[in-house]
Amino acid sequence: MMKKLIKVSLASALLFTGIAAVEPTHAEAATVSQFNAGKAVSTYQLNMEILKLINNERRANGVAPLQYNTNKYVLSGTNTRAYEVTKYFSHYRPNGTLFNTAFASSVKPYVRGENVMRRSLRTGETPTTNAKYLARVMFEQWKQSPDHRQNMLRKSFKKASLSVKVAYDAKKKKNYYYAVQIFTTK
Secondary structure (H helix, E strand, O other): OHHHHHHHHHHHHHHHOOOOOOOOOHHHEOOHHHHHOOOOOOHHHHHHHHHHHHHHHHHHOOOOOOEEOOOHHHHHHHHHHHHHHHHOOOOEOOOOOEHHHHOOOOOHHHEEEEEEEEEEOOOOOOOEOOHHHHHHHHHHHHHOOHHHHHHHHOOOOOEEEEEEEEEEEOOOOEEEEEEEEEEEOO
């Protein structure tokens, strides 16, 4: 009975926050290593799903859509940042420098914005392979934050990339999704 009540409460909380997504089934679950290696959910598909949501919001606000950033140096830096925020959740890197120092000098001048996110996995939950669900959860969480929403709607941003990792927090004794979204002006 308690398990059913928790599921109902979670569904209500998701609906209250505006997340209209169906909870993934157990069959759509992956191990943490599969997820972090990109073998469980396509990074490209996840990027496309979140860009759809962001671009719908941008259009509704009279802002031109973002494109997926395919630059290998931007993608590499985005992935680096995703690993870093699993250890040091900040817009600063573990070495104390700002997030954009994770990027190659050839793209660093265009890297202008970063959204980071952390969301706990419920006890016993494994990372989802459902890109639509995960994109919706991240988008809604960022949309609720004025600063993150402002980044998603900033007119000067032209392209975006996203990387998501799962890591264990020993203090809280839980796994968390950690997401980094990078915005560039070119």
